[in-house]
Amino acid sequence: MADQQQKATLRLCGPRGFCAGVDRAIQIVVLALKKYGAPVYVRHEIVHNRYVVEGLETRGAVFVEDLHQIPETEQPVIFSAHGVPKSVPEAASARNMLYLDATCPLVSKVHKQAMLHERRGRHVLLVGHKGHPEVIGTMGQLPDGAVTLVETPEDVDAFELPEDTGLGFVTQTTLSVDDTQDVIDRIHQKFPHVVAPAAESICYATTNRQQAVKAAAPGTDVFLVVGAPNSSNSKRLVEVAERAGATHAALVQNAGEIDWATFPEGDGLTIALSAGASAPEVLIEEIIETMRARFDLTIELAETTIEDEEFMVNRELRDVPLTAKDMAFVNGPA
Template sequence: MNKTRPPLDILLCAPRGFCAGVDRAIQIVELALKTYGAPVYVRHEIVHNKFVVEGLKAKGAIFVEELDEIPQTSQPVIFSAHGVPKSVPEDAKAKNFFYLDATCPLVSKVHKEAVLHDRRGHEVLLIGHAGHPEVIGTMGQLADKVVTLIETVEDVESLEPKDPDNLAWITQTTLSVDDTADIVAALQRRFPNIKGPNKDDICYATTNRQEAVKRVAPRADVMIVVGAPNSSNSKRLREVGERAGCRQSILLQRATDIDWDSLGDISSVAITAGASAPEILVEEVIDAFSTHYDVTVEVITIAQEDMVFNIPRELREAAIAKGVLEAGPIAEPVK
């Protein structure tokens, strides 16, 4: 006798999943493979998602952590969406590598801010997480120990700058909006003359996804964030869900990671995905719930995203010349 499946409301956050920077980075690897053939070398995970990386490996991408791992080659070498220290392209030039930069344009914007503040004589403070590739890349735009990393409000309180009236702050693009606001407020309290970015460094996709979770999480028994454990924006979404009042906020990579016994008695689940998680993994999670529950899906949309970033000119022109890509209009550059 068939057991009746209990009802379950799935509250699907929108926007979720891929952002324009991630989409562009993946396009660059795929288009390079089509244009130049395999292998294509990628320094660091192109984006923080195992499913995406494994899919690109299957197509002929070879992932390395450092350029020293790459043999002498005329094949493309691609830098990840997180950005790299300026020493990396310099090293690539010294090795005569043909490289393509897949750094998200919104990360590049932060790099330019760091350089500009330094040129103006400001002591640069970077709000971010130690060891994250984006932070390493941003700090690496300037000489060693020029940029000071700020991770917490406590770091602000213990900061002893050379000139308290000549400071500037920038941020990692994938931080918690609320945590960052607290740190910025602490900086402004201690250093009233501190300079900040003209436009927030936390990117539109991070902000939108966190806002959607804040809106939806209080209505759900469980919040599920589809994303990788090394993805900063995915980890922040899990934290936001927890703070928004959800009794369980879970980060998982695939539907197979769901611990059904731990969910308990539930009637509603909210689902979102980090900016480097493809929609197919969200669908996989929904399908998994459909085998256990009688599912009703409601999409809660808090913003529309239509941003598109250009692929590098040299790749675009080569792909058009080889007939891999049709010539067409180019998206507007990021301001």
Template sequence: MAAKPPLTILLAGPRGFCAGVDRAIEIVERALQVYGAPVYVRHEIVHNRFVVESLEAKGAVFVKELDEAPVDKPVVFSAHGVPKSVPAEAERRRMIYLDATCPLVSKVHHEAARHHKEGFHVLLIGHEGHPEVIGTMGQLPEGAITLVETVADAQTLDVPAGKPLAFVTQTTLSLDDTAEIVAALRARFPEIEAPRKEDICYATTNRQQAVKALAGECDALLVVGAPNSSNSKRLVEVAEKAGCPRAFLVQRGADIDWDALGPLRTLGLTAGASAPEVLVEEVIAAFREHYEVTLEARDLTQEDVHFKLPRVLLDAAEAGE
């Protein structure tokens, strides 16, 4: 039997679950404990099929809209955030609802609302159709917020005459791409109001920086994540821009395209903020079948962020519901 070729896997750190994803999953799991199955969840709680299917196995039922959930069962809103109309409809139907919106997304919601209240027209840098963007735009009346996706948008968009401008951003964007869009907005609108603190979240920032730090050393880099995960797709782009010749998104070990990877001596490996570590381990196991693998951890920074659970869930648990 021929010896396996050697392969060094550089494990980017931090990688995988962020505090917002941890919190969202825990909200669903705690709700199942407190209220019993089924617990309904509007949209994917996070963008990862493995996570969704794991929660389904425990009794969660995922629906697209509130009218698919019965009024006498609790419903959880996903980590990406929802338009104001969704909790308003849940209250109208007298439903028990648990908001698993990431607190860093809620911060963007509050910023947008504050700017609107102070008379600003709000520009949102983000990707059209992403649940987070839909949720943020749904915080304000129609026409009060304009989406900016590209530098070209920033250079050409129409804004209301005579109104001051402010911008907010989706939390999972590429740092570098966003900086280019912000620069284009500032060049055109020098008085534009910026967020008091960076909107792109700590986890997105840390995972992108970790990939940048090792991309130049890799023959290829894999990002474990879902195709509808914004932060995971950005990691692929960041790796390519940072000098990695081949970067790919994979959901599971079975999804690896061995031919596309080409000859390998060094592989970079990371995971998006909604991908569990068990899937990283699955990918490593797949490579062990083809190579003599040496793992090398590359931890750029440590994360110790933790977000509290919703008060309504904690109160219900204490009451023994």
């Protein structure tokens, strides 16, 4: 009976989950499968979420890490939402491959800002995490030696700029706003004449999700973030929750990964739930239903803004109809 269950309040963050760039990337794969049939090849995970990747695999998508893994074929290859170095489409063209670029438009904007710095004779500092696909893609837009990656204020301290060389910076889109500011402040302190990007590099979705987490975290006993272990923006949400006052914060990929031992006993339990930009709503709904079965649950919406951005898919795919049924594997039944 519900009255025998532990009473708990769930603060459900909004915005959460899919951003416009992720939604567009998944749509591109789904539409390509409808237009060209299976297989459709995808270089790297289209987004960092195994549920999404496995769902697309069942529909005929084949994920590879390098183009050389793709046999001679007339079927298309899709580049992931994280972006790729210039060498990748060049290699695809050299093999006469049909390719579709699913790079998030906000990542493409960072590429353009970095290239603008370089064209104007500036060395480029990229604030980001070494090895992340987005960082690899951004650095790969410029000639070797034209960009330096900095992750911390200490990296900035160690960087020396040749005399008579201009300097500009850009940032990875999925970083913690607070951590990035520390690095950017140090860049401005050491190099007062540095040129900032024309627009904020950290994407609106990253900022919005972090603001919602900050609003929900104070006084929270357990804060769950739905996301993959290799999802940068999801891991940043866990860090933001801990800094903003959550007693315990954890990243989970699904309801089965929840560690119930971290939930205090007794009524008055406060839980918060958010999701990284590559986590589908069906996983969030699964966790909510699991909590309803376990607790006498009251849900409060911790919504800080409403997102209505939409990014158009590639021109080659705009004549293909997209139905709710096509996307039900990530959005739930229509």
